[in-house]
Amino acid sequence: MDSDILASLNSAQSDAVTSQALVLQVLAPPGSGKTKTLTARVAHLIARHQLKPWNIIVCTFTVKAASEMKDRIQGFVGAEVAKQLKLGTFHSISLRYLKQYGQHIGLDKDFGIADTSDSKAIVKRIVKKNDLTIDATQARNRISTQKAKGIDCEQFMKGAKKGDQQEFGQVYRDYEATLKASNLLDYDDLLLRCGFLLRSHPQCVSNVEALLIDEFQDTNNIQYDLMTLFAQRQNRITIVGDPDQSIYGFRSAEIKNLTRMKEQWPDTLTINLEENYRSSGAILHAAQNIIEQDESRPPKTLQATHSHGLRPILRKLPSATGEATWLVSEVQRIQKMTGGLLQPSDFAVLLRSATISRPIEHALGKAGVPYRMIGGMKFYDRIEVKLIVDYLRVISHPDNSEAVARIVNMPARRVGEATIKSLLEEARSQDLSLWRLILDTVQGRRRPTTKLNDPSMKGLSIFVDVILCGHTKLLSSQTEAVILVDLVNLVVKKLSFQSYLTKKYPEDHEARWTNVEELIAQAIDASDPERLQAMLQENALPTIDGLEQRTASSLDDMLSLFLANIALTASTQEKAEQDGEKLQQLTISTIHAAKGLEWPVVFIPACYDGSIPHSRAEDHDEERRLLYVGMTRAQALLYLSCPIKNTKREETSLSTFLLQPGVSGFFEEHGPSIALSSVTGLATTLRRDCPSTAVINKDKRTLERDEDNYWSVNGEEPPEEIAKWDYGKGGGKFEPTRPAAVFSSAA
Ligand code: ATP
Numbered sequence: 177m178d179s180d181i182l183a184s185l186n187s188a189q190s191d192a193v194t195s196q197a198l199v200l201q202v203l204a205p206p207g208s209g210k211t212k213t214l215t216a217r218v219a220h221l222i223a224r225h226q227l228k229p230w231n232i233i234v235c236t237f238t239v240k241a242a243s244e245m246k247d248r249i250q251g252f253v254g255a256e257v258a259k260q261l262k263l264g265t266f267h268s269i270s271l272r273y274l275k276q277y278g279q280h281i282g283l284d285k286d287f288g289i290a291d292t293s294d295s296k297a298i299v300k301r302i303v304k305k306n307d308l309t310i311d312a313t314q315a316r317n318r319i320s321t322q323k324a325k326g327i328d329c330e331q332f333m334k335g336a337k338k339g340d341q342q343e344f345g346q347v348y349r350d351y352e353a354t355l356k357a358s359n360l361l362d363y364d365d366l367l368l369r370c371g372f373l374l375r376s377h378p379q380c381v382s383n384v385e386a387l388l389i390d391e392f393q394d395t396n397n398i399q400y401d402l403m404t405l406f407a408q409r410q411n412r413i414t415i416v417g418d419p420d421q422s423i424y425g426f427r428s429a430e431i432k433n434l435t436r437m438k439e440q441w442p443d444t445l446t447i448n449l450e451e452n453y454r455s456s457g458a459i460l461h462a463a464q465n466i467i468e469q470d471e472s473r474p475p476k477t478l479q480a481t482h483s484h485g486l487r488p489i490l491r492k493l494p495s496a497t498g499e500a501t502w503l504v505s506e507v508q509r510i511q512k513m514t515g516g517l518l519q520p521s522d523f524a525v526l527l528r529s530a531t532i533s534r535p536i537e538h539a540l541g542k543a544g545v546p547y548r549m550i551g552g553m554k555f556y557d558r559i560e561v562k563l564i565v566d567y568l569r570v571i572s573h574p575d576n577s578e579a580v581a582r583i584v585n586m587p588a589r590r591v592g593e594a595t596i597k598s599l600l601e602e603a604r605s606q607d608l609s610l611w612r613l614i615l616d617t618v619q620g621r622r623r624p625t626t627k628l629n630d631p632s633m634k635g636l637s638i639f640v641d642v643i644l645c646g647h648t649k650l651l652s653s654q655t656e657a658v659i660l661v662d663l664v665n666l667v668v669k670k671l672s673f674q675s676y677l678t679k680k681y682p683e684d685h686e687a688r689w690t691n692v693e694e695l696i697a698q699a700i701d702a703s704d705p706e707r708l709q710a711m712l713q714e715n716a717l718p719t720i721d722g723l724e725q726r727t728a729s730s731l732d733d734m735l736s737l738f739l740a741n742i743a744l745t746a747s748t749q750e751k752a753e754q755d756g757e758k759l760q761q762l763t764i765s766t767i768h769a770a771k772g773l774e775w776p777v778v779f780i781p782a783c784y785d786g787s788i789p790h791s792r793a794e795d796h797d798e799e800r801r802l803l804y805v806g807m808t809r810a811q812a813l814l815y816l817s818c819p820i821k822n823t824k825r826e827e828t829s830l831s832t833f834l835l836q837p838g839v840s841g842f843f844e845e846h847g848p849s850i851a852l853s854s855v856t857g858l859a860t861t862l863r864r865d866c867p868s869t870a871v872i873n874k875d876k877r878t879l880e881r882d883e884d885n886y887w888s889v890n891g892e893e894p895p896e897e898i899a900k901w902d903y904g905k906g907g908g909k910f911e912p913t914r915p916a917a918v919f920s921s922a923a
């Protein structure tokens with residue numbers, strides 16, 4: 177098996193995979209096979225060095241990247257072995273440790289996770305309550321920044337100057353107190369507390385033999401500390417990264433961590449990779465030209481292994497709507513041109529900020545091109561899904577006062593906003609959870625000072641009834657007679673949710689109901705005893721002598737695991753992909769969330785000043801790197817575009833990065849985006865690992881188009897047949913999946 181692993185690598189990659197160094201850094205540009213090398217090293221450690229997969233931690237930054245990585249490792253070692261790895265994002269790995277050993281640092285068994293909207297709501301409420309002038313969203317981000325630096329609220333207060341800093345410090349302090357009272361951890365806490373756990377109970381990680389981290393350039397200090405803690409036993413550490421792709425400085429990522437690592441482990445071996453296997457030469461050169469505008473950056477070598485291909489296209493369109501229409505027509509044209517070789521899933525639209533997706537979504541919808549969204553636009557943020565999930569969260573964890581406040585009048589039950597606010601304050605002042613106050617009130621054990629009229633009292637008791645019903649189900653399920661999906665169905669039924677949606681959203685209730693059905697489907701999936709076992713097994717950490725662990729088995733645990741997974745999963749699509757279901761959909765993503773991924777055709781719209789570089793961005797070098805990351809996602813075709821007027825009908829100016837001297841020479845600016853007549857051959861492999869595609873190159877077959885836009889191959893085969901074409905002695909059928917670099921220019 178080991179030789180198979182190494183056979184697919186070049187010699188520098190092989191050196192990295194087989195290196196005996198205890199601490200290894202692989203630093204290399206995009207598309208040079210860093211992730212490939214990292215995954216191969218995992219496989220090599222298992223196959224050659226007989227490391228147990230459950231003693232290996234593999235870390236990356238996004239849920240999507242983690243699932244891609246798992247797929248790749250699975251390709252080497254098989255699904256059974258891959259499943260046993262401790263593989264995930266820093267957050268999901270930390271969550272695992274905390275769920276299993278959290279009791280040793282005083283964490284309650286049922287701690288919940290405050291997701292981004294919970295955190296925002298808490299900060300907003302604090303700001304409002306204290307009548308502060310501070311901006312709530314900014315304050316929330318600032319809290320995160322402080323946490324990322326490892327500065328807690330008390331430390332901050334000590335150093336705080338009068339005025340703004342004091343005000344913020346107070347918000348920080350109240351925020352922490354609210355989380356504590358509600359038994360919640362926010363995303364930053366997951367990492368911090370895990371660090372605390374591993375520091376005080378190092379035996380939790382005594383079994384860890386190897387630690388591998390992808391996209392290391394984006395680690396912040398807390399993550400660096402976690403790395404050190406995971407690797408306490410002086411075991412193998414491998415990190416891969418690229419300083420040119422550091423794009424999380426705004427979230428306190430520390431590029432200095434690369435040198436810090438070398439200082440901490442002076443024997444660190446650094447290996448560079450210098451060949452790009454992803455993009456056509458033309459795309460690579462254009463991208464390099466952009467990154468080289470940063471003169472402070474050390475020069476680097478990067479060679480294309482693919483042929484030159486077509487120059488990237490830079491287009492100006494009259495408006496954002498015009499840009500979207502053009503973009504979608506290009507998608508359709510290319511699909512037609514290539515006779516079905518390219519599926520919608522071979523296209524990606526990458527955005528600097530998620531907020532500008534609307535015109536593109538609209539145009540795609542109108543043209544009937546299926547699409548999915550990753551990063552920033554989340555399934556679980558959709559109102560109807562969030563509502564059901566909130567009910568589940570409250571059933572699992574009634575002390576989450578934020579969630580209770582959100583749903584107590586949803587669907588509307590005549591409990592007014594002012595009443596909720598007053599109840600919440602009353603609960604706070606008496607050190608009670610909101611749920612406790614409402615429950616006691618409805619059950620006549622307490623008389624609140626908040627005035628409640630009859631309809632509100634009735635509304636509250638309906639709410640209490642739903643939660644108690646759910647709770648009873650949860651308790652009665654200790655005998656495992658009830659499964660998760662029953663609980664979801666119970667909530668949906670109790671709320672008469674389908675008719676509620678019909679009434680409240682007459683225009684799009686069907687789409688909303690589909691989302692609820694999707695959630696139910698996920699619950700069914702998670703309720704399957706085998707799936708649950710697998711989930712528990714995948715989440716389980718090995719038993720360690722002398723350290724008590726929790727075991728999850730009841731519905732209560734199942735629900736808490738399900739919700740924790742929801743809190744950490746960005747979208748259903750990602751979930752579906754993790755489950756092996758590849759969807760034929762175009763991807764819309766933020767550039768940030770597209771890190772590490774690749775597509776044959778990439779569009780980057782809205783390339784104007786204010787969008788990229790973003791008007792609120794402080795660090796222009798980071799914005800440039802962001803554009804670089806976006807461009808280097810493309811394999812065969814890259815489109816950059818800019819509307820002359822933005823959505824607010826203001827005149828735009830082309831991104832300063834694209835206006836620098838010499839840049840235009842790397843792009844095709846005018847004329848039809850791709851002259852069909854110039855596409856005369858398949859530049860490189862249509863699908864790298866499909867033997868039949870090599871035959872195309874060897875035979876120098878050419879693809880040609882007739883007046884009707886039909887393709888032929890050496891003047892013979894019509895395009896529809898390409899997919900079905902059997903090469904006979906060439907070996908195997910040609911399957912048109914994920915072509916690497918389809919086009920080359922006539923030259
Ligand atoms: P990024 O910095 O964008 O994350 P990366 O360095 O991690 O890029 P990979 O994603 O590992 O790059 O590889 C890019 C593409 O090149 C992948 O499709 C991978 O399969 C392919 N590739 C990498 N190494 C080789 C090789 N030696 N031979 C053929 N293809 C390769």
Ligand code: MG
Pocket residue numbers: 210211212390772
């Ligand atoms: Mg990578």
